[in-house]
Amino acid sequence: MRALASLHNIAFVGHPASGKTTLVDALAFEVGASPRKGSVADGTSICDTEPEEQAKKHTLQNSVVSANWGDKSWNFIDTPGYPEFQAQFLAACYASDLVVGVVSAASGVTFNLRTKMAEAKRLGRGRAIVITHLDGENVDFDALIEELRDKIGHECVPALIPNVSGAGFTEVHRTVNHPENPWCERLEDRVIDACEDETIVEHYLETQELTPKELDDHLPAAIAEGSLVPVLVCNPENGVAVPKTLEFFQRFAPSPATVPTVDTDGQVVEPTRNGEVLGTVFSVISDPHLGRVCLARLHRGTLGAHDSIASGPDEKGEKMGGLYRLVGKNREPLEDAGPGEIVAFSKVEHLESWDTFGMAGKEVHAMPTPAVPKPMVALAAVPKSRSDEQKIGEALSKLSVEDPSFQIEHTADTHELVLHGMSDLHLQIMLMRLERRFNVSCETSVPKIAFRQSVTKPSEAHCRHKKQSGGRGQFGECHIRLKPGKPNSGIVFLDKVVGGAIPRNLIPAVEKGIREEAHRGVIASGEVVDVEIELYDGKFHAVDSDEASFKHAGAMAFREGVEKGRPVLLEPVMSVEIHVPTDMAGIIFSDITSHRRGHVVDQTTEEAGHVTLIRAEVPLATMQSYYRELKSQTAGEGAFSMEFDRFAAMPMAEQKKVLANQEAEVVHG
Secondary structure: OOOOEEEEEEEEEEOOOOHHHHHHHHHHHEEEEEEEEOOOOOOOOOOOOOHHHHHOOOOOOEEEEEEEEEEEEEEEOOOOOOHHHHHHHHHHHHHOOOOEEEOOOOOOOOOOHHHHHHHHHHHOEEEEEEEEOOOOOOHHHHHHHHHHHHHHOOOOEEEEEEEOOOOOOEEEEEEEHHHHHHHHHHHHHHHHHHOHHHHHHHHHHHEEEOOHHHHHHHHHHHHOOOOEEEEEEEEEOOOOHHHHHHHHHHHHHHOOEEEEEEEEOOOOEEEOOOOOOOEEEEEEEEEEOOEEEEEEEEEEEEEOOOOOEEEEOOOOOOOOOEEEEEEOOEEEEEEEOOOOEEEEOOOOOOOOOOEEEEEEEOOOOOOOOOOOOOOEEEEEEEEEEEEHHHHHHHHHHHHHHOOOOOOEEEEEOOEEEEEOOOOOOHHHHHHHHHHHHOOOEEEEEOOOOOOEEEOOOOEEEEEEEOOOOOEEEEEEEEEEEEEEEEOOOOEEEEEEEOOOOOHHHHHHHHHHHHHHHHHOOOOOOOEEEEEEEEEEEEEOOOOOOOOOHHHHHHHHHHHHHHOOOEEEEEEEEEEEEEEEHHHHHHHHHHHHHHHHHOOOEEEEEEEOOOOEEEEEEHHHHHOOOHHHHHHHHOOOEEEEEEEEEEEEEOOOOHHHHHHHHHHHHHOOO
């Protein structure tokens, strides 16, 4: 085990093609984690080891690269660039002490990067920026720095400065070594803002000077507290300034010693080796040889390779099958590990992502963890073969454990197996894994919408059910009144029968028939809701009346009453939040109100006015393909979330389309 101050857990985030994975490959080679510098282009990256990643040449899941180099122990975490893999980013952010945003000088500061750096700040992680591709044409380092300061914050200050922008970029130097550079003073100001040494602060205020040693001594705290976001620059493809970037991390990156861990009660968890073991699983992966493998960040105590662990004192402990550190897809066994370390362990089946654990039988303090992103895109899936049907349940369960933002639903209303994910790409990748790992194939389609039905005016109806076919017959007659009920009241049944027109023991059968018919639907598939039914009269036969007769009479009377009550389809309406660059907000506002039958509730700006948040209420029927359409409208820079709000009456023109489609399905089904 290493001392806390010698541990560096660094997550690299950024937009696709920013050079993030190439940078991790270069750093891994520098610290000896890889015998050769891997390449994304030729499929030899130490990070991109899944077939889907190599095929698409993009990172699609977190990869941890551990190494000991110099006087430090390193964990580099490469993360997917695509914004739909938000759950992976949050896991990496949680496990790290420093989040490094990688920016391509060719593409500048993307909306994707801004949101990730803002989330890292919200989670209290130290941040840094690394600029890549500075040797390209028409790039301008100074202009990019101003863009960073404008869009991410004035905490962004160059700590490494290139000799030139463009093809002549061959070296960097530290800002602090050039006090005449105007960025040097801003760097000092940012460090002083976080400095708790009053003597140094007073001296600086009097003289406007810091010695290089004083600056270096207080840099880690300034980064950890968020006062400073140092901007570095290197070219990971040809190695220019990669050693200088690594040296900066070695000297100044925050460690677990400078980033306090706090439990849900607000108490600091002291990262001592001799305390009770406390850790949090931040990711779960399925290994073909080891089974379930948990990746965890340890907060306190010393964890042995074969300890028994549990998520609480009342949970049965499970003995770990081994303790490892990860080097890409490879594992290196450990005898034990201590606070601040990132480890993997196998054969503990009861732990899932974001579970906190300790030693079996011991109390476990709850730790705050990020909320799992809500999936926004859905596909209905049908297994292609009988063998696929038998395997799909367990296979999907394993995939959802690995990725909490991939969720499975068996819908009661539409009787479909629905897969929920963050985007079309996300679901595509999960289906590829389903087929490759478990040999299960599916046909997919847009999920059916679960509509409801109700009435809009009072009505009366009755049914006389009479059947005689020799022997005992069937007879039941009931008279009912219907009227619109209160929202969310469901079906309200009122017994108003007097004078014994219907025997008391047969009235429950009438109610049962009504409720079953309401569940089936009347004008279309979909439950009838928010209707008040009053049973006020009827007739019975001393011999032929029974429960079945009155159940049927109640159902048919209800159907007639709904048809007379000017029935209407109710559609699900979603509460939607859309984040877009402010200069695109007008297009999105117009699209929601003009083309999606939506209603904008509120509109505010965030991130110093660069981002607009639009809150709206929109029918689900117009949102099923919204992810790809929003991406198209905003050049990939928009994001949204939605959740069910209520059912609302559908416009008659739209209702006719739905009914026609359902009728066509019945005819051709």
